Amino acid sequence: MALDSRFAPGEIEPRLYEGWESAGSFACDPDSNATPFTIMIPPPNVTGSLHMGHALTFTIQDTLIRWRRMQGRDALWQPGTDHAGIATQMVVERLLAAEGKDRREIGRDAFVERVWQWKAESGGTITRQLRRLGASLDWPRERFTMDDGLSAAVKETFVKLYNEGLIYRDRRLVNWDPKLQTAISDLEVENREIKGSLWYLRYPIERQPGVFVIVATTRPETMLGDTAVAVHPDNPVYGALIGKRAILPLVGRSIPIIADTYADPEKGTGAVKITPAHDFNDFEVGRRHDLPMPSVLDRQARVTLAEIEDVMAVVPGVADPAFVRSLAGQTRFAARSAIVAELERLELLERIEPHINQVPHGDRGGVPVEPLLTTQWYCDAGVLAKPAIEAVETGRTTFVPKQWENTFFSWMRDIQPWCISRQLWWGHRIPAWYGPDGTVFVAKDPDGAEAQAREHYGHSEVLVQDEDVLDTWFSSGLWPFSTLGWPEQTRELARYYPGDVLVTGFDIIFFWVARMMMLGLHMMGDVPFRTVYINALVRDERGQKMSKSKGNAIDPLELMDTYGADALRFTICALTGPGRDVKLGASRVQDYRGFVTKLWNAARFCEMNGMKPDAGFDPASVTLPLSRWLLAETNAAIREATDALEGYRFDEYASAGYRFVWNTFCDWFLEFAKPLLVQGAAPGDAAETRRVGAYVLGQILRLLHPAIPFVTEELWDRFGYGEPGSLIRTAWPEQVAVPGAAQARAELDWVVRLISLVRSVRAEMNVPPSKPSPILLQGASLDLIGRVERWMEAIRRLARASDVSALVGEVPKGSAQAVLDGATVILPLQGLIDLAAEAARLAKELDKLVADAKKTAQKLANVDFVSKAPEEVVAENRERLAAAQSEIVRLQAALDRLG
């Protein structure tokens, strides 16, 4: 069965994954008695393909779920994808455009059909890629936010919230994306800094020729819809104008000059134009003063004059309706230029200042958002937020790291009504129907709506369903329970809700986490998950956010092809500390690929030396110090790894595994084992070493399986630790009782330090490895001499020693010397070392020790320290001083001998 000289992820990984999947190894078991452990996948967009952020979050989730599964929990990692309304609709619209078609041409039903068709053909990309990563999702349970069950959950929720008055229709200003021609929520708006201008406009005061009120604006094109100028009631400059009227230039409309505290005397000129239909603040001012709210931009953000036509008037030198009419149908940008030019011509442009402002853009469409007055469906998030806030305050749900709770609170405590309707075709169509007179009937299906209508009208009526669909996040918000069968009361729902951990990025705390909390608490009466682990954001090697447009995105699939999924996964674990972001480049993955190779080669060595799994192995039965030491170290590694995972410290988990495999198992255990395994070694020792080596390798494979499932499973199978493919379901390692552990550790620790010391001296003195030297110990106890006897062979090999013995007689001339605990270590190397260099080396060591001793002595001479510091700290310093002093004596003697 000899292992190949290299681990070949390309062929091994897919084979193992198929094995696990077909064996049902990822499945939860609702019938089991085990405690459930549930992670709901944040459903990736069905249009998506795996990017580095996915690789990170899903690696972490898979590591957690595999670990808990090994701990014997009934683990459910619920898979699925999101229909992603806008994103998916855009993808299919682009396809249509390539065929020269438009969705309006083919009609709603045909378009939706087309999207389903697209989903059937291309929607599996992301799930295939998740498999490639090794994600152990319970695939037969895969759900889609638009499938029948989840659609039923959406309708159920909508109807309930509507009946409770928590969903309602309202006509107000909404963020409108003119490119996609749909309303979007506050969260879908991102501010971009744009270098623009601040235009100062002169609005003539009525019947006072030559008198103007000057207003500053960043959006001169909206002036067509101005219905007032506001000044602060205490404004010293413009206060006198309150109550008078101004003439709106170009339009000729007479508008009042009103007093409103919104107008800040410090900003602009202190007087502000009010355009209620195109600015959120102005809308509020308009409501307070009962102003008209004409829209002057349509759904494509082109100028429309229908609502101001009747107020336009010719005012020579100020207003010219003919000019205004020429703007109709122009884009807001064209209209801006035209209006500014015209105002300048009329000498109504006071001045222009350069100005940097934050311009709201739609995050999908990428064009500036236009506040527009429309009727939309809203969800009363304020009411739903209260229990969600309380749940986090009382710790029913906790965030890791905890600081993210502040982010959650700050948004939830100031939450705005959530606009849930979208003017799209792809999504959950709003279950509302309208009668001929506009009466609204909300029901789960048309029959329900008709029944309501019959009751309302006393006879049947033709009803028309609302054209709009729901915000994608409405259905995602139900994900933690809709995927479990709700509104049906399934046993899965009873068993797996609430989930244990939600793993996600901070960027969707508002979009998704908050909505799940609100809807989960309201619909299910309990939080959707106990813990929210906010994972790091992936950045490139220079710390820049990865994005396609910047061209700095690293493709995880490419990395997996080159280095294997395990290397990528281990890298992610190793870099995922408690901080905020992870800088990841190909070179890091290459580095950690070395670890996978190291493990593979260590296993090869074990195999070559006949280390075979033995189910009957009893760790308590070992007698060799090496075995006992290794088992004690294994215990420590198990504790560290388990603690790290408990605390979501994936970096510490990875580093505990890394250190144990590389520094403990390979660097020392295998090296110490070599002399025990050669021909001629004591057969009993060889047998025990093989057994303990095989046992610990097995523990290593278990310990690392959650992070690097493929290479560990492959080795597990090849060695025959269990049935092929069984590691994934094998118990997580527990610490074992090791007799004589403390003594064995003390002994091995000393041998390791002796070897390291000799190596260090030889290297510093440039002694060629081809020139072994004896090691003489001066002042060593009988106990130490005993150790030396036991470890003679290992010390010979690893420290390049020809022999090790107690010093008899004088120290040979020209020896290198060092101090280890109470003994002087002497390497007779006459002729091989430069005595001056050796003297310098010893002097340097001595200086260091003297400085250390002095510092410690000073500390101990400080009365405050001795009286106030804890007893053990004082004792520790006393020991430190004593040890240093004894070492100084020995080093000084060694230096004197060199003379």
Next chain:
RNA sequence: GGGCGGUUAGCUCAGCGGUAGAGCGUCUCGUUUACACCGAGAGGGCCGGCGGUUCGAAUCCGUCACCGCCCACCA
């Protein structure tokens, strides 16, 4: 404008009251029963600045300086 992070070895980051750590890189040496995707060794840091608390501060508090992020209606 409000809030949150960060500033530790050349690079990437741990450590968060008891005399500075890791990985990678650098330099030197090395092919010895796995591994050169390797082994051995070495060098390298007034822990951003300034104050304070403490017997003791990289670690706690204050303050300043940069860097990054989130939120916000500033004409």
